[in-house]
Amino acid sequence: MQAVRPIPAVIAGDRSQRARLTGAILVLLLLITAVASLGWGASGTSLSRALSNLAAGRELAVQDRVVLLDIRLPRMVMGICVGASLAVSGALMQGLFRNPLADPGIVGVSSGASLGAISAIVLGGALPAAIAGWLGWALVPLAAFAGSWITTMLLYRIATRQGRTSVATMLLAGIALGAIMSAIGGLVILRANDSQLRDLTFWGLGSLAGATWPKLMVAVPIMAAGVLSAPALARGLNALALGEAAAGHVGIRVQRVKNRAILTVAAATGAAVAVSGGIGFVGIVVPHLLRLASGPDHRWLLVNSGLLGAVMLLWADMASRTLIAPAELPIGIVTAMIGGPFFLWILLRNRGVLDL
Amino acid sequence: MSLIAQDITVAIGRKRILDGVSIEAQAGQFTAIVGPNGSGKTTLMRALTGELPHRGRIALGGDEIDSLSPEELARRRGVLPQAAALSFPFTVAEVVRIGLEARGERDDALIPAVLAAVDLPGFSGRLYQELSGGEQQRVQLARVLAQVWQPVGVDGPRWLFLDEPVSSLDVAHQLTVMRLAADYARRGGGVLAVMHDLNLTALFAQKVILMGRGKVLAQGCPAEVMTDAILSDAYGCALRVNAVPAQGIWILPQASLPEAC
Numbered sequence: 001m002q003a004v005r006p007i008p009a010v011i012a013g014d015r016s017q018r019a020r021l022t023g024a025i026l027v028l029l030l031l032i033t034a035v036a037s038l039g040w041g042a043s044g045t046s047l048s049r050a051l052s053n054l055a056a057g058r059e060l061a062v063q064d065r066v067v068l069l070d071i072r073l074p075r076m077v078m079g080i081c082v083g084a085s086l087a088v089s090g091a092l093m094q095g096l097f098r099n100p101l102a103d104p105g106i107v108g109v110s111s112g113a114s115l116g117a118i119s120a121i122v123l124g125g126a127l128p129a130a131i132a133g134w135l136g137w138a139l140v141p142l143a144a145f146a147g148s149w150i151t152t153m154l155l156y157r158i159a160t161r162q163g164r165t166s167v168a169t170m171l172l173a174g175i176a177l178g179a180i181m182s183a184i185g186g187l188v189i190l191r192a193n194d195s196q197l198r199d200l201t202f203w204g205l206g207s208l209a210g211a212t213w214p215k216l217m218v219a220v221p222i223m224a225a226g227v228l229s230a231p232a233l234a235r236g237l238n239a240l241a242l243g244e245a246a247a248g249h250v251g252i253r254v255q256r257v258k259n260r261a262i263l264t265v266a267a268a269t270g271a272a273v274a275v276s277g278g279i280g281f282v283g284i285v286v287p288h289l290l291r292l293a294s295g296p297d298h299r300w301l302l303v304n305s306g307l308l309g310a311v312m313l314l315w316a317d318m319a320s321r322t323l324i325a326p327a328e329l330p331i332g333i334v335t336a337m338i339g340g341p342f343f344l345w346i347l348l349r350n351r352g353v354l355d356l
Numbered sequence: 357m358s359l360i361a362q363d364i365t366v367a368i369g370r371k372r373i374l375d376g377v378s379i380e381a382q383a384g385q386f387t388a389i390v391g392p393n394g395s396g397k398t399t400l401m402r403a404l405t406g407e408l409p410h411r412g413r414i415a416l417g418g419d420e421i422d423s424l425s426p427e428e429l430a431r432r433r434g435v436l437p438q439a440a441a442l443s444f445p446f447t448v449a450e451v452v453r454i455g456l457e458a459r460g461e462r463d464d465a466l467i468p469a470v471l472a473a474v475d476l477p478g479f480s481g482r483l484y485q486e487l488s489g490g491e492q493q494r495v496q497l498a499r500v501l502a503q504v505w506q507p508v509g510v511d512g513p514r515w516l517f518l519d520e521p522v523s524s525l526d527v528a529h530q531l532t533v534m535r536l537a538a539d540y541a542r543r544g545g546g547v548l549a550v551m552h553d554l555n556l557t558a559l560f561a562q563k564v565i566l567m568g569r570g571k572v573l574a575q576g577c578p579a580e581v582m583t584d585a586i587l588s589d590a591y592g593c594a595l596r597v598n599a600v601p602a603q604g605i606w607i608l609p610q611a612s613l614p615e616a617c
Contacts, residue, residue, distance in 0.1 A: 011467050012481030013449030098443035239454055241443045245407045250458035250503060251430030296444035 019300030022293050026307035030080070033314045037076045038068065040318050070213070077220065078211040079317050080310040082276045085223040085268035087309025088230050090283020091301055093152075095237035096261045097159065097170055100288060100346060104269040105280035107155055107174025109148045111181035113273035116147025118185045118200060122192045138218045145222065145270030151177055152262045206279040206332025208317050219275045226268030227306050233261055234298035241296070279332045281339020282309055288346055357383045357417045357513045359546060364403050364412035366396075373399045374410070375570045381563065383417075383513035383546035386538050388557045390550075391567030392591050397550045398438065400567065401519050404548070405435045417512045430458040433515035433546075434500035438523070440492070442484050448495050449480035455502035466505060470498040475532045489524045497521060497533060507545030515546040523552060534560045554595075558582055566590055 010017060039047030050064050060068075086104065093102040093109070104110045120143035155177055159170035189200060203210065236257030239247035248254050272279070286309045290301055313331070316338075320331040359381040366374040374396050381387035389397050403410040406421055406429070414421045416432060424432070434455065442451070452467050471479055474494040479487075484495060497518075504514040516537060522530040530553070538560045541547045551557045557564060557578065564581040566574045568590045574581045587595040 011449050011464050012478075013447030014453075014464065014480075015447065015450070100444070235457060238450075239458075241446065242440055242451075242454065243437070245402075245405075246435070246437055246440060248407070248426060249405060249430060249433075249435040250454060251427040253426055291444065295450065296446055297450055 015295040015297065016300065019294035019297065019304065022290065023300065023304050023307065026304055026311065030307055030311050030314075033311050034076055034080065037079065037314045037318055038072050041067065041072055041321055071211075074211040074213055074216055075208050075317070076314065078216055078275060079208050079314045081216075081220050081223040081227075082208065082272045082279065083282060083309040083311070083313025084227045084306035085272040085309070086279060086282040086313070087286035087305040088227045088302055089265045089269045089272075091287040091298070091305040092230055092233065092237070092261050092265050093283070094287055095233075095240060095298055096156070096258060096265075098241060098243075099170070100291070101284070101343075102170065103281070103284040104148070104265065105278070105283065106343070107170060108176075108178030108181060109151050109155070109174075109265065109269055110273050110278060110280070111178040111185070112151025113144040113148035113270045114204070114278065115181040115185045115188070116143035116145065116270065117141075117203075117274045118188050119143055119147075121200065122188050122196055141219050141222055141271045141274040144274035145267055147181070148270040148273065149263065149266030151181065152266050156258070156262060203277040205330035206277040206335070207320075207328070207330050208276055208313075209328060210275065215275055219271045222267050222271035226264045226271070229260075230264055230268075230302045230306075231299065233257055233264070234302055237261070237298040237302075277330075277332060279313070279335055281335050281343060282313060284346070285339050285342050286312060288342075357546075359383075359404070359414075359416050359515065359548065361404060361414045362412055364400065364410050364414070366399055366403050366408055366410045373570055374403060377412075377567075377570070377572055379565050379572060379575060381546060381548050381565075383515070384541055384544055385562040386541045386547045386549070386560055387563040387565065388549050388551045388561035389565045389567060390552075390554060390557055391573070395567040395590075396570040397567050398519060399570075401517060401548075401550050405433075405517055416515065427460075430503065431460075431509070431514075432504070432511070433517060434458075434503040435517040436497055436500045436519060436521055438519040438550075440496050445483050445485055447480065448476070448482050448484060448487075448498075451484055451495055452480070452499050452502050455499035458503045466502055470502045470505065473501060473536060474498045475529060490526060490529060493521070493524050494529065494533070497536075501536075504545070507540050507543040513545050515548065516540055518547065518549040520550050520552060522556065530556060554582065554587070558597075 035047070047068070050060055050068060053060060089109075090103045093104060093107070094100050096102070104113075117140050120140040124139050155170065155173055158173040159166060189197070192200060236247070236252045236254075239250050239252045240254070240257065242250075244254050247257075287301060287305050290304050290308060294300060294304070313335075316331050316334045320329040320334045323329050323334075359379075361380075362378050364374055364377040365372060377396070377400055379400075389400060391397050399408065402408045404414060406414075416424070416429075421429065448471065449464075449467050452470055453464065456463060456466060467480055468477070471477055474497050476491065476494055476498065479491070479495070484492060487495065500516065500518075504516065507514055518537065521537065522533050525533060534556055537547045537549060541562070549561075551561070561578055564575065564578050565572060566581050566586065573590050574586050582597055584596050587597065
């Protein structure tokens with residue numbers, strides 16, 4: 001137990017109380033959503049029936065156990081990790097680029113991750129068996145990580161001059177980088193066989209359906225490391241909002257913060273894309289909503305983004321499982337249908353401020 | 357305890373923006389850097405704060421600034437930039453807190469005090485982006501002030517580096533800010549400010565550094581530097597010190613203030 005500290009008088013403009021409350025609500029929401037997503041699906045398995053069976057000391061039916069433990073549970077874990085990774089990556093990139101329109105999906109970072117993942121899926125067989133066997137399931141996430149890291153660094157180099165980031169340059173350079181990455185990805189896909197092609201198509205639209213425990217064993221630690229280490233960058237990103245020079249003058253090691261932020265985005269986005277494909281707009285919608293709710297202070301924004309990102313992706317996944325049941329809608333379509341118009345709304349609202 | 361810069365040279369491409377500039381500023385004094393547009397004032401300030409790569413040596417209170425960590429430098433001096441756009445909708449209190457955190461403290465009780473010092477009482481809940489340019493400039497000053505609130509710390513005097521601190525302020529707030537800086541110096545801190553307004557400089561500065569074409573043309577107390585001949589030559593137009601024009605009106609704040617220097 002920690003000693004109880006006296007509660008300081010609240011100063012007008014201090015939104016940390018509100019941010020804390022938001023965080024508490026989000027934790028509650030995430031718990032409820034996670035449980036709901038276990039009980040939600042195309043098969044007739046119901047969580048409450050399974051639990052009451054367990055409570056009564058009866059064995060679970062094999063089908064129920066498989067559905068719950070090997071299909072829905074890994075899918076829930078992956079939804080939480082991917083949603084948190086994408087939202088935190090978005091918040092980090094927006095802080096790094098100092099503008100609210102930066103998002104891994106929009107500025108080509110996800111395309112870089114995709115290129116890495118595609119290359120690993122299609123060309124991975126060409127690796128010497130010893131190396132391929134040793135890397136195993138880690139090959140795809142690692143390749144995606146490398147792809148997104150290279151793209152983020154290139155983008156930062158291009159879009160930032162003398163410590164200032166131009167929004168127009170960033171968006172346009174992101175489009176160009178994304179196009180290049182997709183083109184190379186297309187070339188690689190030409191070498192794919194039929195079954196790889198079907199995998200790639202479904203994966204490219206974004207889905208949590210591929211969640212399996214072996215995949216998660218590799219991807220979850222990378223995503224968790226990214227999401228959990230992000231709050232350490234909060235003070236640096238707050239100061240960076242004043243510009244790089246001013247951040248240095250308040251004692252921030254600017255270059256170190258930038259490098260860590262880029263590395264974190266690359267890890268979290270890379271692993272998320274590797275396991276779930278092209279799920280867009282989570283990184284832009286979530287931090288924006290939270291800034292409206294409790295301000296842009298990154299100490300709360302990064303933590304709350306992780307929570308809300310997880311909640312929103314679980315909702316989107318539940319929608320994708322039920323909207324055209326028994327078939328399944330790729331979750332990337334659901335997030336794009338909501339996120340696309342939202343992005344336009346932010347753009348219109350900020351037209352004057354962003355100097356586009 | 358002083359700020360000593362020796363032989364500072366800054367070159368962009370082949371062009372030398374600063375050419376062998378040596379200056380000295382004492383804690384306990386308001387030191388102003390003046391000069392015409394393009395004379396290298398802001399470049400000198402940015403070299404002194406370590407923002408620009410430069411040749412030459414800069415020592416603050418006896419320590420080479422290159423040998424100090426960013427955290428240590430932040431405890432010793434605050435830097436007010438010329439213009440500061442903020443990329444996210446922070447409130448005034450949140451901006452000031454960035455300055456407070458720079459010295460590893462979270463004493464939010466100081467926020468109302470610094471805001472009162474820059475004549476923005478009750479502004480802590482306002483959004484920075486919704487303020488006028490002059491108000492934003494004063495919020496930034498409050499942030500810098502929060503960072504080095506006590507003019508003298510255990511490790512010696514602290515410094516305010518101000519790049520055109522009154523450029524977008526009305527006359528009343530120009531005086532507020534100049535008095536604030538002069539008071540900081542009187543209590544033992546160091547103040548180095550890039551100034552455009554020669555009258556305010558003459559009023560408040562104890563030392564003036566006059567720049568021209570990347571070199572120091574003159575430095576010393578205002579009476580030595582600010583003479584008809586030196587100023588006219590530096591600015592390339594006829595300037596007469598202390599000459600009331602024969603016609604028209606003249607609005608200056610001297611009447612209400614004690615003499616400086």
